[in-house]
Amino acid sequence: MQQYNESLISWKQHKPSKDAGINNIQMPGKPxxxxxxxxxxxxxxxxxxxxxxxxxxxxxxxxxxDEVVSALNQQGMLHGDGSAFTAESFEQEMARLGH
Structure with a gap:
């Protein structure tokens, strides 16, 4: 089973695409x-x-x-940079991971 959509790699950019994913996300008649x-x-x-x-x-x-951050820190789950989570860093991490 494919674990991710390879078409999104080139489609996800910081600038608008002229193609906007045409025939990349779903081709008409060939879902x-x-x-x-x-x-x-x-x-x-x-x-x-x-x-x-x-x-x-x-x-x-x-x-x-605050309760989620406290639970993560009590469980020993560290932020990607190795630091303990704060409410602010948790919100930033969720925004980053959620795109």
């Missing part, structure tokens, strides 16, 4: 049903670990950003 249609790469070990720690945080009752 490709892809489980990971919106992924532009396979998840890293950091992203997978963060997802597991977030599941544990929410499962333990965390509802606010």
């Amino acid at each position: 490709t049903l892809m489980v990971w249609q919106t992924r532009d790469h396979e998840p890293t070990s950091y992203e997978l670990s963060l997802a597991e720690h977030l599941i544990m945080a929410f499962s333990s009752g965390a509802e606010t950003i």
Whole structure:
């Protein structure tokens, strides 16, 4: 199974594309049903670990950003740069990962 949409790599840029993904995301009459249609790469070990720690945080009752950050830090989940999470760094990381 394909783990990510390879077409998104070239399509995702900081400047508008003249082609805008024509025939890259879906070709008319030839749809490709892809489980990971919106992924532009396979998840890293950091992203997978963060997802597991977030599941544990929410499962333990965390509802606010402060509670989630506290749970991540108590679990020993570090930010990608090796520092402990703060509310601000958590929000920035979620924005970065969510594109």
